[in-house]
Amino acid sequence: xxxxxxxxxxxxxxxxxxxxxxxxxxxxxxxxxxxxxxxxxxxxxxxxxxxxxxxxxxxxxxxxxxxxxxxxxxxxxxxxxxxxxxxxxxxxxxxxxxxxxxxxxxxxxxxxxxxxxxxxxxxxxxxxxxxxxxxxxxxxxxxxxxxxxxxxxxxxxxxxxxxxxxxxxxxxxxxxxxxxxxxxxxxxxxxxxxxxxxxxxxxxxxxxxxxxxxxxxxxxxxxxxxxxxxxxxxxxxxxxxxxxxxxxxxxxxxxxxxxxxxxxxxxxxxxxxxxxxxxxxxxxxxxxxxxxxxxxxxxxxxxxxxxxxxxxxxxxxxxxxxxxxxxxxxxxxxxxxxxxxxxxxxxxxxxxxxxxxxxxxxxxxxxxxxxxxxxxxxxxxxxxxxxxxxxxxxxxxxxxxxxxxxxxxxxxxxxxxxxxxxxxxxxxxxxxxxxxxxxxxxxxxxxxxxxxxxxxxxxxxxxxxxxxxxxxxxxxxxxxxxxxxxxxxxxxxxxxxxxxxxxxxxxxxxxxxxxxxxxxxxxxxxxxxxxxxxxxxxxxxxxxxxxxxxxxxxxxxxxxxxxxxxxxxxxxxxxxxxxxxxxxxxxxxxxxxxxxxxxxxxxxxxxxxxxxxxxxxxxxxxxxxxxxxxxxxxxxxxxxxxxxxxxxxxxxxxxxxxxxxxxxxxxxxxxxxxxxxxxxxxxxxxxxxxxxxxxxxxxxxxxxxxxxxxxxxxxxxxxxxxxxxxxxxxxxxxxxxxxxxxxxxxxxxxxxxxxxxxxxxxxxxxxxxxxxxxxxxxxxxxxxxxxxxxxxxxxxxxxxxxxxxxxxxxxxxxxxxxxxxxxxxxxxxxxxxxxxxxx
Ligand code: BGC
Numbered sequence: 001x002x003x004x005x006x007x008x009x010x011x012x013x014x015x016x017x018x019x020x021x022x023x024x025x026x027x028x029x030x031x032x033x034x035x036x037x038x039x040x041x042x043x044x045x046x047x048x049x050x051x052x053x054x055x056x057x058x059x060x061x062x063x064x065x066x067x068x069x070x071x072x073x074x075x076x077x078x079x080x081x082x083x084x085x086x087x088x089x090x091x092x093x094x095x096x097x098x099x100x101x102x103x104x105x106x107x108x109x110x111x112x113x114x115x116x117x118x119x120x121x122x123x124x125x126x127x128x129x130x131x132x133x134x135x136x137x138x139x140x141x142x143x144x145x146x147x148x149x150x151x152x153x154x155x156x157x158x159x160x161x162x163x164x165x166x167x168x169x170x171x172x173x174x175x176x177x178x179x180x181x182x183x184x185x186x187x188x189x190x191x192x193x194x195x196x197x198x199x200x201x202x203x204x205x206x207x208x209x210x211x212x213x214x215x216x217x218x219x220x221x222x223x224x225x226x227x228x229x230x231x232x233x234x235x236x237x238x239x240x241x242x243x244x245x246x247x248x249x250x251x252x253x254x255x256x257x258x259x260x261x262x263x264x265x266x267x268x269x270x271x272x273x274x275x276x277x278x279x280x281x282x283x284x285x286x287x288x289x290x291x292x293x294x295x296x297x298x299x300x301x302x303x304x305x306x307x308x309x310x311x312x313x314x315x316x317x318x319x320x321x322x323x324x325x326x327x328x329x330x331x332x333x334x335x336x337x338x339x340x341x342x343x344x345x346x347x348x349x350x351x352x353x354x355x356x357x358x359x360x361x362x363x364x365x366x367x368x369x370x371x372x373x374x375x376x377x378x379x380x381x382x383x384x385x386x387x388x389x390x391x392x393x394x395x396x397x398x399x400x401x402x403x404x405x406x407x408x409x410x411x412x413x414x415x416x417x418x419x420x421x422x423x424x425x426x427x428x429x430x431x432x433x434x435x436x437x438x439x440x441x442x443x444x445x446x447x448x449x450x451x452x453x454x455x456x457x458x459x460x461x462x463x464x465x466x467x468x469x470x471x472x473x474x475x476x477x478x479x480x481x482x483x484x485x486x487x488x489x490x491x492x493x494x495x496x497x498x499x500x501x502x503x504x505x506x507x508x509x510x511x512x513x514x515x516x517x518x519x520x521x522x523x524x525x526x527x528x529x530x531x532x533x534x535x536x537x538x539x540x541x542x543x544x545x546x547x548x549x550x551x552x553x554x555x556x557x558x559x560x561x562x563x564x565x566x567x568x569x570x571x572x573x574x575x576x577x578x579x580x581x582x583x584x585x586x587x588x589x590x591x592x593x594x595x596x597x598x599x600x601x602x603x604x605x606x607x608x609x610x611x612x613x614x615x616x617x618x619x620x621x622x623x624x625x626x627x628x629x630x631x632x633x634x635x636x637x638x639x640x641x642x643x644x645x646x647x648x649x650x651x652x653x654x655x656x657x658x659x660x661x662x663x664x665x666x667x668x669x670x671x672x673x674x675x676x677x678x679x680x681x682x683x684x685x686x687x688x689x690x691x692x693x694x695x696x697x698x699x700x701x702x703x704x705x706x707x708x709x710x711x712x713x714x715x716x717x718x719x720x721x722x723x724x725x726x727x728x729x730x731x732x733x734x735x736x737x738x739x740x741x742x743x744x745x746x747x748x749x750x751x752x753x754x755x756x757x758x759x760x761x762x763x764x765x766x767x768x769x770x771x772x773x774x775x776x777x778x779x780x781x782x783x784x785x786x787x788x789x790x791x792x793x794x795x796x797x798x799x800x801x802x803x804x805x806x807x808x809x810x811x812x813x814x815x816x817x818x819x820x821x822x823x824x825x826x827x828x829x830x831x832x833x834x835x836x837x838x839x
Contacts, residue, residue: 009278012039013271021274022256027247030227030449030541031056033277034247040288041281046224046245047096049147050103050119050135051365051641052372053089055096057450060442064372065092065321066365068641070105071620072332074121075638075660075712077750078774079134081331086138086146088324093144099284100145100190100224105370106132106179109621109664110155110693113678115589118366118620118639120155122663123694123709125175126769126793129182136186145284148183149192150226152176152208156678156685157589161229163680164197167687172198173797174691177208181217189221189283193241195229204230209240222280227369237265242273246449322643327656329640329647331748334660334712341572341612341632343654343715348388349571354381355563355606356398356576356599358618361406363578363639366620368509368586373442374642380576380616383645387653394570396563399556399598402580404513405478405548407443414463415439416525423462423547427455446508447543451532458530460547465523472552475526476515479545480507481533483514487524492516497530507544509587515550556598560605567610574652575606576637578618589678593624593670600626607631616648622666628706636660654715654745661712661750661815665695668706674698691765695816699766710752710769710815716743716779720751723812723821731791731803733825737812738784741777749775753787754811754819755794762796762804767811770794794827803829 013021020036028034028043035043048054051067065088067073073085093101105116109123121128132148139146153165153176167176180191191213194203201207204225213219222242230236230244233255244250259265281287335342359380365371378386385393408423415422422441426434435452445460466473477483477497485492497512532543567573577599584590594600607613607630614633617623618640628634635658640647650656667673674697675689687693692700695709719740726734735753751774756767770793777783794808795801805828813819 006275006279009275009282012278013274015039016274018260018267018270019257021270022252022260024277025242025256025270025273026244026250026252029248030246033243041278042286042288044099044281044284044286045097046100046102046147047093047098048103048369049089049101050105051370053092053096053098053101054372055098058373058446058448060373060375060440062096062373063375064096065318065325066372066374066377066642067325068329068332068644069118069366069370069620069639070121071118071663072638072640072660073328074127074131074332074663075334075636076328076331076774077127077661077663077772078331078659079130081328082131082134083138084324085328086135087142088321090139090142090144091321093139094142098144099286100147100280101139102147102149102192104132104135104146104148104183105150106148106183107150107153107155108175108179108693110687111676111678112593112622112664112667112673113590113676114155114621115157115584116366116368116586117664118584119370119586123665124663124769125178127663127772129179132179132183133186136183136188140187140189143283143285145189145280147190147192147224148180148188150194151180151191151203151213151223152194153198153687154194154196157587158678159680159683161195162197162683164200164684165687166199166684168690169799170797171687171690175693177212181212184213184217184219188219189280190224191219191221193223193225193229195226202229202231204241205232205235205239207239214240220276220279222276234259234264237269242276325641326643326647326650329637329644330650330656331659332638332640333647333651333658334636334662335633335658335714336636336666336707336712337628337631337634338713339632341614342635342652344572344652346653348384348391348653349612351392351394351570352384352388353394353396353563353566353570353573353606353610354384354576355396355567355573355602357401358578359395359574359576360397361402362576362618362644363581363620364641364644365639366585367581368505370586377642378645380574380645380648383647383649384574384652386646387649394566396566397551397559398563398575398602399559400551400553401578401597401599402550403582404511404580405476405515405546405550407546407548408462408464410441412465412467413443414465414523416461416463423460426459427452428457428459429454430456443547445543445545447541449541451541451543455532458532458543458545460526460528460545462526462547463523464526466518466521468521472554473518473549474515474552475518475549476513477528477530477545477547478511478513479530480511482531484529485514485516486527487516489525505542505587507542509585511544511546513550517552518549556601560598560602563602564605564609567606567613570610572612572614573606573610574614574616575603576616576618577603579620579623584620590621593622593667593673595623603627603631614652622664624667624670625706657714657746657748658712659714659748661710662707663709665698665705665709666707668704672703672705674701674703691763696765696768699816708815708817710750711818712750714747714749716741716745716747718742718747718749718814720812720814720820723823725810725823725825727825731829733789733810735771735787735789735810735812736784737787737821738782739775739777740782741779744779746776746778749777749814751775751785751787752813752815753789754816755789756809756811757804757806758809759806760804762798764796767816769816770810803827805829
């Protein structure tokens, strides 16, 4: 940024003492930065993200829009839709007084076992970078900061705080850094440094924060740490790490002031960080003009995001947000098999069996920090019932999938203090003195940075009335710490709930569960008391506890037979299968790609009972579908956000096209996956496959997955023709192709361009994605499509970006394996020549 723009900010920073400056470099609490009234600097609120905006509290009293997860958005391959998704996130941020959204997550799907892939876009760096850039632009266009994360090589969860990634320079630049480069080029105001190390140095101290981030990409924004990722004073402060989160405690503060005074950290480093923070503040409207002018103008309330209170609380276009959620969910659904069953006619089949736990309790978002608290989710069952009032829609829960708890519904709880629907949550100190007592309307509670000081115990109490229709239930508690459950003043159990180790956030990510059978349908007075453990999680002030029910274990054969019987007596069956929060979430990688529980047996039995069986897959990443060729249709629905059920009905009934194409390869067998392990050995995870991940690795191994990268069926047919190239003076190549909808209904196609190189002195992927475009066309219509291949698409990394002169082949088609057109282009760094196209 030119000096002149920075001059007023520098002048402000110059008025601060060293203590004042250093104070700004650690968060004031879990979600906000420190204010400095002396220079008109307001606190800034940062919030997860990236699929919706939670806001500074994790609380059902301040709910959020739950957008579909990143894999769903990425599957749309639709940049315009991504821009609307980003704009919707910005609107949510404004509504919640949030200045900075902690997203997008742009690590890569290196192995399908990665636990957090629902939150990242793709296995391909080009697709990831294109989506990231669009997301960043859209969010920031509305004055909200975006935070591409986690820089860099945080593509797994195992030992995530400490693992060291060993990878070669080419893979680092061509794969893992590339999406960050695109996001920074789009003007990102922040980047989040990751927990892991690369080349033996933890990312918050790593030289990659300087080169290429600052020196080559000219990033002028703030590097915010992942939460608790800064572990040192001198090393991190000497690196290009700017902001330590969360606060107010942390390794900088007084230690950093002392280190500067002792000469261990140059004060100029501190000044550079403060300048970047002020630059961010000026971008998001957190720097008061009065402060800038130094005229002492009184500051506004720091919680209003610089907006007058009236603007912030003005009616929010909630409907619009929901419409975007619904549209993205449908646009990301990937139809991978269809024997002619779909779409159904507008009135649907007369009788439909809707089977599976996820049919009523779908996963609409992934677990962990990406979670937002939502008012209402539309399940597949709700969606189908709403869309087909004239049809008979009957449900069966299938086999158990979640081993955790479903939080008690509001209608089943009565707060003993207020008598209102809900429960009473109290925090007590060591002497049992009440520190906080509040009425809550949800039974899954997370206090992150809102636990009262001195709290030793959390207590939940409610009058619980079991649903008389659901037999065989267990009532229980999920959380971490010594826990006691009382029913009508009798102790039902007293146990220490563990969670996976003492790792940060275990209560949130891997809670333990204890439960007892529900023996009557009469209301019972429930009191839960849990000691708040003192552990690493304290750094975040985290308490997470759920009071809920689980189905008692029932005989799976009986359940499967009952489900199959329902299917047999219905015109068509929809089985919704998926992962559970115990098998796919932030905080751990997946152990297997198989569906949890007996879901494969369930699908097979239902398909045997009804040939019109449609399977809907509700997962964030790939799962194995061993029965995929035995069913009528398979639709991948991802974690489709709060409107998932409506979007599903839209797609099944043909009101919307299943618009998705795979952003990541789906294997047939786990053993076939070329790059699988996410487990560090002696603390080091080696990316030995170099530049060959995802479809590149499948192609190199000569193996065929169940469904290749880029694949997806719509409801119409297409013909691609007239491939033509045009070289531009800047070294880019324009690929022209005409796309004709040869079917009888409007549809969407994603035209994909790949490059290959047969005679190369450089090791290369068999082919690689170089560009793409989404096309919508009416039946019989032909659309001209132009896709620009930037010089970067032809480049490889060898200490710098280089182009090897010679002949590249351009392949055009509709998946990495379905490429009907090709032509050659001769590239010299100075001159480009196109040859005739082949069909
Ligand atoms: C996650 C980040 C998230 C942060 C704050 C971390 O554990 O890795 O993605 O933004 O927590 O919730």
